[in-house]
Amino acid sequence: MSYSCTSTAYELKCNECGKLYGNQPLSACPDCLYPLEVVYDLDSARGVFTREAIAKGPANIWRYATLLPLPKGFEPDLPVGFTPLVRARNLGKRIGANNLYIKNDAVCFPTLSFKDRVVSVALANAQGFGFETVGCSSTGNLANSVAAQAVRLGLKPCILVPADLEAAKILNTQVYGARLVRIDGNYDHVNRLCTQIADEYNWGFVNVNLRPYYAEGSKTVGYEIAEQLGWKLPDNVVVPMAGGSLIRKIRKAFQELIYLGLVEDKPVRFFGAQATGCSPISHAVKQGWDYIEPQRPNTIARSLAIGNPADGPAAAKMIRETGGWAEDVSDVEIVSGIQELAETEGIFTETAGGVTTSVTARLYAHGRISPDEVTVSCITGNGLKTIDAVAGHYEQGRAIRPRLADFDAYLRELDGASAAETELVTAGGN
């Protein structure tokens, strides 16, 4: 792929004390330790970042390069992102939604999660800063993406994960030849260790010292939603929350588009989704807190299992400011959400997507979202990575001989079984 990217001027800023830090591998303000954010000279993007210019770009996230933090001379290597935004009529019928869309990052390239977006931006910067080894603390999807993209770029990946991670996510990291270190602890333990390693080793940790750049990649979800809706903003967005970064970056993307006149200004409400077994942000939203009480995660949605989310306070505040809400659902509901999305829309998502789907259904059921409002539910990962979550819910069935008669008999048997099940349910209902 040959496409030259030119970013508008950008640098790191502390939103707490207002200090600017230029561009360097640094995640927190050295003075007040507040997470740093990339800020842009947005006015210089006027007349450059236009609908027409974007339409001429490649069908991937690099069409939005003007508002991504990319070092000079960066040439993208992989066609990441630009995933489908699909109308969810069938799911909508089930849950009472007339204008529901699914942003389907279960099929994001190259490793089937939205993490491919943030990693591609982070690794561009890792190269720009001259790092040879890159790493991350990960609940799985990030590990897969760093491993795959790093080896392609000739960088050495070292990935740290909680020891109890799903087997598929571990395998999907090792297969790329990445060095994988399993840590006896939860994600928050892994994250803490990575912070110390980044302090001691001259490595680029995508979600530690490269984090401000990495997080900007999430904005592309917001740009794509707006463009795919015909350069219009939705009324509501439902977003899964782990660290609380994605939901804020989608809003940042919308605000940039409004500022530059690519979309009409309108209120968009943001809704956060968590698993009840790890719900510090939704708890803060429900309680009206401007702080987070850390939790010990206990949920099958391991990719959302962050008990002490650094962006949590800002996410909770932002959700309330937009008139949105946050909900959390049980592990049983997470599995139902996975099944419901697969059965209605043909999209197999991982546990985090089960969380988002179940929370979306609840928001309609509780009247927090009205049926006719344009609502986008963000699916961030692929079900093939968490098959354990649903494996026990299906039987393979017995094998039959390759004969038409056997097939006929087997179908009758299956139909009989479902008829009997129906009768049983009806009888039970009476």
Added chain:
Amino acid sequence: MSVKITLPTAFVRHTDGRKQFDSTAENLPALLADIDQTFPALGTQIKDEDGKLRRFINIYINDEDIRFLGGDNYAFQDGDEIMLIPSIAGGCC
């Protein structure tokens, strides 16, 4: 009784380059007072205008977040390793 404190690199400009030091403080408030005495510049950095520990600093006792151990009420044990670490985002989304 003595506990060992470990600091992130961002703080060592206030401690003459020392990343570790010992303290006889018996709990977190006492440790913050000790830091005020020994490394006043560090004391100023890690607290906000109200004198409270900044929101974005996490305190770990050995491997556990102090908030799970009772926070200010947790009584330090001899040999505890105490880490001050900036909180970092991460995870799936």
